[in-house]
Amino acid sequence: MNCTEFESVVVDIARGELMEAAARREGLAHATGCERCGRRLTNEQRLSGLLAVAAGEDAGRNAPVAVEQALLSAFHETEFAVRPGRRIWWLGAAGAAVAALLMLTFSVMVRKPREPEIVKVPTLMPAPATGPAKIIAPVYRETRKPRARTLRAAHRKPSTPKSQSTERGREVVTEFIPVVYDPEPVEHGRMVRVRLPRSALAAFGLPINEQRAEETIQADVVLGEDGLARAVRFVK
Amino acid sequence: MPLQYLTEPVAVRRLNCWMKVLTNLADDELLRLMASKNEHAFTVLYQRRQGAVYRFALQMSGSPSVAEETTQEVFLILLHEGSGYDPARGPLASYLYGVARRLVWRRMAQDRTHVQIGEEEEDGRMPEQLIARSEVESDLVRDQAVRSLRRAILALPVAYREAVVLCDLHELSYAEAARALGCAVGTVRSRLHRARALLSERLASKRSSSSGCLV
Numbered sequence: 180m181n182c183t184e185f186e187s188v189v190v191d192i193a194r195g196e197l198m199e200a201a202a203r204r205e206g207l208a209h210a211t212g213c214e215r216c217g218r219r220l221t222n223e224q225r226l227s228g229l230l231a232v233a234a235g236e237d238a239g240r241n242a243p244v245a246v247e248q249a250l251l252s253a254f255h256e257t258e259f260a261v262r263p264g265r266r267i268w269w270l271g272a273a274g275a276a277v278a279a280l281l282m283l284t285f286s287v288m289v290r291k292p293r294e295p296e297i298v299k300v301p302t303l304m305p306a307p308a309t310g311p312a313k314i315i316a317p318v319y320r321e322t323r324k325p326r327a328r329t330l331r332a333a334h335r336k337p338s339t340p341k342s343q344s345t346e347r348g349r350e351v352v353t354e355f356i357p358v359v360y361d362p363e364p365v366e367h368g369r370m371v372r373v374r375l376p377r378s379a380l381a382a383f384g385l386p387i388n389e390q391r392a393e394e395t396i397q398a399d400v401v402l403g404e405d406g407l408a409r410a411v412r413f414v415k
Numbered sequence: 416m417p418l419q420y421l422t423e424p425v426a427v428r429r430l431n432c433w434m435k436v437l438t439n440l441a442d443d444e445l446l447r448l449m450a451s452k453n454e455h456a457f458t459v460l461y462q463r464r465q466g467a468v469y470r471f472a473l474q475m476s477g478s479p480s481v482a483e484e485t486t487q488e489v490f491l492i493l494l495h496e497g498s499g500y501d502p503a504r505g506p507l508a509s510y511l512y513g514v515a516r517r518l519v520w521r522r523m524a525q526d527r528t529h530v531q532i533g534e535e536e537e538d539g540r541m542p543e544q545l546i547a548r549s550e551v552e553s554d555l556v557r558d559q560a561v562r563s564l565r566r567a568i569l570a571l572p573v574a575y576r577e578a579v580v581l582c583d584l585h586e587l588s589y590a591e592a593a594r595a596l597g598c599a600v601g602t603v604r605s606r607l608h609r610a611r612a613l614l615s616e617r618l619a620s621k622r623s624s625s626s627g628c629l630v
């Protein structure tokens with residue numbers, strides 16, 4: 180280590196600052212060999228000693244008690260308009276409330292049918308009381324394909340054929356087939372989409388393929404206001 | 416009266432227990448409690464930090480009244496603008512030093528009555544010259560030497576003075592001082608080196624001049 184390098188570490192050595200052990204060792208060795216740098220280190224150490232004495236004398240100095248009393252008075256008068264903890268709490272609560280409100284609104288908008296859940300179904304006339312049973316062949320007509328195969332699908336407002344074919348694919352349905360004999364025509368009811376065994380077709384006198392009897396088939400069931408099934412149509 | 420006699424110690428015990436809990440809390444937690452208008456938290460925080468703030472202002476200004484006012488103002492600012500303190504930027508102690516520093520600067524700019532080194536009467540003898548003398552005399556000389564040192568510190572340019580006060584009198588590390596001063600560690604280091612060089616020069620010149628007088 181030369182004198183210039185020593186100059187850069189002499190203060191740290193004199194102050195006992197944390198430094199590399201090798202640098203300290205080299206600095207001390209240089210101070211031992213170099214008279215000028217040795218004096219320099221001694222002066223710095225004396226200065227550090229004097230500063231330590233001054234710091235020690237000051238260690239007991241504190242602000243007068245009157246300052247604390249004045250501050251306590253000010254503390255009691257302070258309104259604490261901004262309270263970090265509370266502000267955060269209120270912000271969080273307000274944010275959560277707004278978020279919950281938005282979610283609730285969104286949920287209602289999504290779930291709520293645009294019309295009441297009652298859908299208009301074709302008038303079902305009772306079958307003639309006399310004469311042989313008439314087998315109705317499944318005559319499918321095109322309608323829209325429901326997005327979800329759940330009861331929710333039946334809650335949706337029936338849309339126009341144009342929108343059905345353009346917006347969501349197509350599906351083919353039969354005419355509504357009365358389930359029970361009811362002299363009163365069904366004007367309104369609720370329609371739900373269900374899956375039935377294909378064998379259910381036979382119950383309505385429709386032809387089935389026996390090899391596929393175990394498969395299921397979609398059907399729209401019309402429920403009367405009393406909750407009983409009034410009519411069914413099959414969907415393909 | 417008996418009821419009061421019975422309940423008072425319990426209340427005092429609870430208060431002492433609470434104060435003990437508060438004493439162990441970190442500055443940030445005390446500050447949060449203080450913001451919730453907890454007086455005890457404020458008291459604990461004040462008692463913990465007022466000494467350093469007061470001493471810093473005193474050592475920077477050399478005036479007890481300035482130190483007193485500065486201490487009061489620093490904690491008033493903490494009361495009213497405590498939310499302005501950001502723990503991510505450093506510890507509360509650094510923040511308080513920073514506030515105190517600005518207040519002392521402002522006050523010194525208003526007064527400009529800080530002491531000049533050449534104006535003071537002094538003995539001028541340094542402790543190392545009096546090693547063999549009696550203890551009383553040695554103490555006296557040491558006191559005078561410390562007084563000379565204080566005057567020399569007060570005569571330093573403000574930036575150098577801050578470095579000496581924080582690093583040597585308050586024993587902060589370079590990094591802590593840098594946070595308080597809002598500058599780089601290297602800047603603090605170089606300021607401290609320069610400040611100490613100036614102090615050594617001034618003390619040595621006094622020593623030599625006083626030696627001349629003695630001769």
